[in-house]
Amino acid sequence: MTGTSEGHRLDPTDWSAFEADLHRVASACVARLRAARELPWQAPPEDMAARVAITGRGMPTTDLFDRIATDIMPHATGNTHPRFWGWVHGTGTATGVAAEMVAATMNANMGGRDQGGAEVERAVIKWLHDIAGWQDGSGLMTSGTSQATILALSCARMRAFPSVRADGLAALPEMRVYIAAGGHSCVKKALEVMGHGAAAIVQVPAPMGRMDVDALRAAIAADRTAGRHPLAVVGTVGSVNLGTYDDLNALADVARDEEMWLHCDAAFGFWTRLADAPWRDLSKGIERADxxxxxxxxxxxxPYSAGAVLIRDETLHLATFRERPEYLAAGADGLAGGDWWATDYGLELSRSFSALKVWATVEGLGMDALGAQITDNCRQAAHMGDLAQASDVLDLAAPVVSNLCVIRPLQGEASALAAQLQLSGEAVFSTTIVDGTSCLRAAIVNHRTTTVDVEAAVRALESAARAA
Structure with a gap:
């Protein structure tokens, strides 16, 4: 049955009114970004679930956008605030907001086909090759490092066992993948998802947060003797606990000697390659990774989410993931054309245009500004460490290597102190364990942070510790 609104049911009935409402939303977004310093984390209201319960009745966009602005937007994680240093949460930019709106307007499925966005993604991947010091290679945008790790280790397995796609895991030996003790859990998750189980991960001793290369060689030898297959070694490029970096050249030597894959987990640490010395030299050797x-x-x-994986061998990358059923067959002309389909390099056919916000960030802000911000954060972490060492109620739990500062309170309990500062809005630290002691951890990846913020947060932490 044909209705009068056929073909227009989901579009605005009044485009001018929608445009006015959208301008109001954009103004609210800009106002929130402009006021980020006044908007620390706040606990969601007790009736948050009731506020956002779906009725499915529909409403005018004016009312809908008002609800978004009043009921949802204020209750975020708070990571846009300049004193938010918990975990490793990025801060977003105004440039990214605009790029996200354009990407949503285009609504492009970036799985494949002949479209301009594919060239944008390829340009981002090529830029990453340059930053990594690679002459060529392959790669793909991902939702983040967790997904990227699955893709990378799948390629490692494919290189070692080319029949795995056809035959599965039954004929494969026990696998082992080596990572520094305290390395990121996404590697363990990847091996579980791939069917090898948590037992496939070997945590190598890492004094002062850096993998012991002699212990790595010994672990590999023991596994070979036991009939297990050493598949890959994972180099940590910026550890989540201490901000430390493995000796990547030494790990590359081991991988070469043992005919293993070298994967680098560089979730945030990759970007020190844009920073000033000495931080830009922390990841030397990444140019040798697989x-x-x-x-x-x-x-x-x-803005969340956007990650990437780089794979050295494009032929291997394609062999690991390419699958073209009849309805995705390539064509010489039309939309079915194009010589680069992202779906050939990963697990997803339906993909967002996340490359646009990366491209806009690098092109709009420039590498000099991005590198200077990364350098600032490293200097701020070092300054925080100096303040902790000079304090009578705080101490530095480990040397500051990059952008992470871990503080041991000499009075009070770390988690209670962290919660107190979070609830007061003075600063957000997370907690971690160093040498068996609970500590406060600041991971400074915040482009809004200043030295004044660092000093004020340490003073607030000292006051809380003295009162504990």
Whole structure:
């Protein structure tokens, strides 16, 4: 049955009114970004679930946008605030907001076909090759490092066992993947998803947060003797606990000698390659890796979510994932054309245009500004460490290597102190364990942070510790 609104049911009935409402939403977004310093994390209201319960009745866009602005937008994680240093949460930029709106307007499925967005993604991947010091290679935008790790280790397995796609896991030996003790859990998750189980991960001793290369060689030898297959070694490029970096050249030597894959988990640490010395030298050796995973939504301030994986061998990358059923067959002309389909390089056919916000960030803000911001954060972490060492109620739990500062309170309990500062809005630290002691951890990836913020947060932490 044909209705009068056929073909227009989901579009605005009044485009001029919708445009006016959209301008109001855009103004509210800009106002929130402009006022980020006054908007620390706040606990969601007790009736938050009731506020957002779906009725499905529909409403005018004016009312809908008002609800978004009043009931949802104020209750975020708070990571846009300049004193938010909990975990490794990126901060977003105004440039990213605009790029996200354009990407949503285009509504492009970036799985494949002949479209301009494919060239934008390829340009981002090529730029990453340059930053990594690679002459060529392959790669793909991902939702983040967790997904990127699955893709990278799948390529590693494909290189070692080319029949795995056809035959599955039954004929494969036990796998082992080596990572520094305290390395990111996404590697363990990847091996579980791939069917190898948590037992496939080997945590190598890492004094002062850096993998012990002699212990790595010994672990590999023991596994070979036991009939297990050493598949890959994962180099940590910016550890989540201490901000430390493995000796990537030494790990590359081991991978070469043992005929293993070298993967680099560079979720946030990759971006020190844009910083001033000495921080830009922390990741020396990454140019020798077989694969690298990184996030844009952390230290590059690109809105969530956006990550990428780099794979050295494009032929292998395609062999690991390419699958073209009849309805996705390539064509010489028309939309079915194009010589680069992202779906050939990963798991997803339906993909967002996340490359646009990365491209807009790099082109709009420039590498000099991005590198200067990364350098600032490293200097701020070092300054925080100096203040902690000089304090009578705080101490530095480990040397500051990059942008992470871990503080041991000499009075009070770390988690209670962290919660107190979060609830007061003075600063957001997370907690971690160093040498068996609970500590406060600041991961500074915030482009709005200043030295004044660092000093004020340390004073607030000292006051809380003295009162504990």
């Amino acid at each position: 694969s690298v995973a990184m996030d844009f939504h952390k230290w590059m301030a690109v």
